[in-house]
Amino acid sequence: GNISRRRLLTGSAVALVTAAAANASAFARHGAAARKPNILIIYTDDLGYRDLSCYGATAVSTPNIDRLAKNGVRFTRGHAPSATCTPSRYALLTGDYAWRKEGAHILPGNAPALIPPGKPTIASMLKGAGYTTSVVGKWHLGLGSGDLDWNGRIARGPLEIGFDYAFYFPGTLDRVPTVFIEDHKVVGLDPDDPIRVSYTDNISSDPTGREHPELLRMTSNDGHDGTIVNGVGRIGYMSGGHAARWKDEDMADTLVEKAGAWFEQTGSDPFFMYFSASEIHVPRVPAKRFQGVTGMGPRGDSIAELDWVVGALVQKLEELGKLDDTLIIFSSDNGPVLNDGYNDDAVQKIGEHRPSGPFRSGKYAIFDGGLMVPMIAHWPDAMPAGVVSPARIDHVDLFASLAGLVGQSLGRDAAVDSFDLLPALTGHALDGREYLIEDTSTNIAEESNLTRHSDSIFAFVQGDWKVIKPHGQPTSFHGNEIGNAPAPQLYNITNDPGETVNLAARYPDRTDKMLNRLEAILAG
Ligand code: NG6
Ligand code: CA
Numbered sequence: 001g002n003i004s005r006r007r008l009l010t011g012s013a014v015a016l017v018t019a020a021a022a023n024a025s026a027f028a029r030h031g032a033a034a035r036k037p038n039i040l041i042i043y044t045d046d047l048g049y050r051d052l053s054c055y056g057a058t059a060v061s062t063p064n065i066d067r068l069a070k071n072g073v074r075f076t077r078g079h080a081p082s083a084t085c086t087p088s089r090y091a092l093l094t095g096d097y098a099w100r101k102e103g104a105h106i107l108p109g110n111a112p113a114l115i116p117p118g119k120p121t122i123a124s125m126l127k128g129a130g131y132t133t134s135v136v137g138k139w140h141l142g143l144g145s146g147d148l149d150w151n152g153r154i155a156r157g158p159l160e161i162g163f164d165y166a167f168y169f170p171g172t173l174d175r176v177p178t179v180f181i182e183d184h185k186v187v188g189l190d191p192d193d194p195i196r197v198s199y200t201d202n203i204s205s206d207p208t209g210r211e212h213p214e215l216l217r218m219t220s221n222d223g224h225d226g227t228i229v230n231g232v233g234r235i236g237y238m239s240g241g242h243a244a245r246w247k248d249e250d251m252a253d254t255l256v257e258k259a260g261a262w263f264e265q266t267g268s269d270p271f272f273m274y275f276s277a278s279e280i281h282v283p284r285v286p287a288k289r290f291q292g293v294t295g296m297g298p299r300g301d302s303i304a305e306l307d308w309v310v311g312a313l314v315q316k317l318e319e320l321g322k323l324d325d326t327l328i329i330f331s332s333d334n335g336p337v338l339n340d341g342y343n344d345d346a347v348q349k350i351g352e353h354r355p356s357g358p359f360r361s362g363k364y365a366i367f368d369g370g371l372m373v374p375m376i377a378h379w380p381d382a383m384p385a386g387v388v389s390p391a392r393i394d395h396v397d398l399f400a401s402l403a404g405l406v407g408q409s410l411g412r413d414a415a416v417d418s419f420d421l422l423p424a425l426t427g428h429a430l431d432g433r434e435y436l437i438e439d440t441s442t443n444i445a446e447e448s449n450l451t452r453h454s455d456s457i458f459a460f461v462q463g464d465w466k467v468i469k470p471h472g473q474p475t476s477f478h479g480n481e482i483g484n485a486p487a488p489q490l491y492n493i494t495n496d497p498g499e500t501v502n503l504a505a506r507y508p509d510r511t512d513k514m515l516n517r518l519e520a521i522l523a524g
Contacts, residue, residue, distance in 0.1 A: 036129065036270040036406050037379060038326035041122075041398070042313065043092065043274065044306060045085065045138060045281035046363055048336025048355030049372050051303055059353040060294045060303045064311030068330060068378040073387040073427035078375025079394040079436060080334050083364050083482075085140050085172070085281075087441040088333040088395060090114060093121045093141070093161075093274070095399030095415020098441060099456050099522070105441050108199045109171030109236055111142040113156035120414040122399050124162030126272040129406040134165040136259045137276030143170055143181075150177055150195035150241070153184045163274075167258040169246070173281050174341060176238035178229045178245050180254070188244040195241035202226070202237045209233025218283065218298075222478050224341040232283045232342075248285035251278045252305050260316040275313065279306035282340040296353060297345035299338065324380040327405075329425070331395060332373040337363035337480060358497040366440045366457045366468055366483035367499050377425055384427045391424035391432030392461070401425045436461040437521060440482060457484055460518035464494040467504070467514040488515060 050056050054066040054074060081091035086107050087098030094115060098104035104114060115121060123133045135158045143157045158166040167182050177197050180187040186195065196203050207215055209225035210233075217231035225233045229245050246254070259275055279286075284298035286305040294300030310330065317323040336355035338346040340363070356362050356369035363370055375393070377383065400418035403410055405426075410418075417437075423429035438459040458469045468489040475484045483489075483499075490504040490511045504511045 035325065035382075036131070037381065038266075038270055038317075038322055039126065039131070039272045039402060040313070040317075040326055040328045041092075041272075041274050042277060042310060042328065042330045043089070043137075044277045044279060044330070044332045046334060046337055046340070047280055047303070047306070047332035047374060048357070048362060048369070049359060049374055050353075050357030051280070051336060051355050052307075052374050054376075055374050056357060057303075057353060059296055059351060060300050062303065062307040064307045064314065065330065065374075065376065068310070068314070068328060069376045071380060071385045072328070072376055072378030072383055073389050073425075075375040075377075075389050075391065075393060077390055077392045077432065078331055078373055079392065079438070080332060080371050080373045081394055081396045082439050082441040083334045083366065083370035084441040085138075085333045086114070087439070089141055089276075091417070092333075092395040092398060093123070094119060095122070095396055095410075095418030097396060097417045097437060097439065099439050099458075100416070107140060107142050107171065109175035109177060110148065110197045110199060111171075112144050112146045112148070113160070114142040115161050117156060117160040119161065120399075120411060121162045122402060123158075123272060123274065125399065125403055125408050125410075125414070126406065127162050127164070129408050130270065131272045131406075132165075132266050132269045133163050133272045134167075134259075134262050135163045135274045135276060136167045136262070137169070137255050137274075138172070138278060138281075139166075139168040139181075139276070140171050150179075150186055150197060151189065151191070154181055154186070155184055157181070157184070159183060165262055167255075167262075168276070169278075172235075173248065173251075173278055174224055174232075174235050174283055176227055176229070176234050176236040177241060178234060178238065179241055180244070180246060186241065186244050189241060190243045193240045193242055195244070196239045197236065199236045204237045204239035206239065208237070217285075219343045220341055221339070221343065222341045224282075230285075232285065235341075248283060249287050252287055252309050256309055256312045256316075259313055263316055263320055263322065277306060277309055279303070279309065282342050282344070284342070284344050284346070295349065296351065297349040299344065299346040300349070300353075327377065327379040327383075327426075329375075329377050329398065331375040335359070335362040335365065335368075335370040335373060339479060341478075360499045361481045361483060364440060364477045364480045364482050366438060366459050367481070368466075368493065368497065370440065370483075371438050377427065379426065382426065387427040389424065389427060389430050391421070391430050392436055393421050393424055393432045394436055397421045397433070398425075434462070435517070437518065438466075457482065458518060458522065459483075460514050460521075461493070462514060462517075464492050465510065465514065466491045466493045466499070467511055467518070469515060469518060490514070
């Protein structure tokens with residue numbers, strides 16, 4: 001069950017939040033809070049800490065994203081709530097950690113809606129503050145109430161939880177159905193060619209990657225060998241909907257165009273958009289003009305495409321005269337991965353590039369490579385420029401921080417894990433969370449037949465220290481090291497950001513104390 005946020009605040013956390021509140025009111029005195037800026041969250045997919053030039057990448061250049069950092073705040077301790085997509089997005093939108101929610105793990109493309117109507121989201125909260133709201137891009141939070149008919153009215157979905165407008169794809173780029181949905185309908189669907197979807201049986205007469213590898217533009221591994229769409233084997237099977245299927249190469253242009261058209265329509269109302277970028281998740285098939293622009297193959301080229309997407313969104317806002325009063329928050333749902341199911345040269349062409357920067361492992365891992373992500377905030381009218389902030393901030397904090405910004409109070413059961421870190425988010429303070437819970441998401445355990453919800457892998461971070469709760473199997477997920485171990489792990493993440501030396505045996509008291517605090521919060 002949900003618990004009151006106040007119960008989570010003990011000791012110095014109370015002091016911290018009180019200090020943050022004091023700063024927030026100082027901030028409000030500058031008049032920013034009264035203005036209700038436009039808010040644009042650009043949430044990228046699987047982008048690593050060092051995948052941007054402003055975070056130290058040299059093998060790829062990201063001038064448009066770098067400009068946001070230069071004119072805003074770049075966080076060096078921005079945290080994704082989980083190490084995979086669905087749980088991070090659940091936490092971002094609801095302000096509750098995903099481990100509180102049964103089933104909040106990587107969803108198949110035909111899963112029912114995870115966030116029930118009535119559950120407060122950032123979108124519904126901002127709508128309550130007078131915002132017009134939208135989502136464009138990846139959804140991956142489930143649709144319908146079970147047994148969804150893709151040919152009819154698609155609900156429950158984003159419109160039932162606070163979004164006024166939605167243009168999105170249901171799951172991941174590598175999962176069927178590979179179609180766009182606008183509000184409640186599949187876009188471009190021919191009623192004579194209805195869509196059916198299955199994740200268990202091949203219900204389609206279209207060729208699959210398994211049977212017809214010769215039809216693939218890139219070969220795949222690990223089950224990405226279901227129905228072939230646009231030369232790419234997908235997870236799952238899909239029949240029909242041929243006219244509605246996307247072309248991967250057109251994804252960036254389509255999403256930018258839809259977002260831009262919506263920005264235009266918003267008129268003088270403040271808007272909130274959750275722009276959920278397709279880059280740089282697999283299958284990596286960037287637009288032709290980005291193919292080969294880096295030496296890193298499709299993964300690097302997708303970063304270049306992402307940078308173009310960000311630049312195009314910014315340019316559109318500038319043209320509309322809206323950029324200066326738009327709070328842009330840029331980040332990534334989880335850390336990087338090279339081989340995620342397709343043989344696209346990501347491993348072969350990585351060279352000296354280190355997508356996780358100094359951190360260990362990446363996507364799927366409880367190590368910081370899975371969870372520490374690039375994070376940038378930009379708002380010319382009310383934020384300082386060129387700040388590099390060490391504030392520890394988690395995407396789960398955006399809910400309470402944005403509520404603080406627009407002056408909405410949170411219900412007792414809303415956003416229970418979210419701290420109002422508005423001063424840190426806007427670069428007016430450099431301190432963030434006192435502690436942090438990390439979690440890999442439950443699906444790792446589930447896909448490994450450890451089905452209990454409590455089987456997620458947890459870590460607790462406080463000050464210089466991070467403890468990883470012991471957990472037996474598995475130690476890797478499809479070849480990616482995930483950080484599981486049967487004994488506690490304690491790292492000094494300030495001295496040892498790569499989490500290489502386990503100090504648990506040396507500091508048993510600290511280890512126990514931190515594990516106990518984690519357990520208390522998990523039980524709360
Ligand atoms: C995994 C997929 C991976 C990717 C991921 C979701 C396998 C073996 N791997 O289950 O390819 O789709 O789910 O990524 O099926 S995420 O960024 O949306 O969480
Ligand atoms: Ca992801």
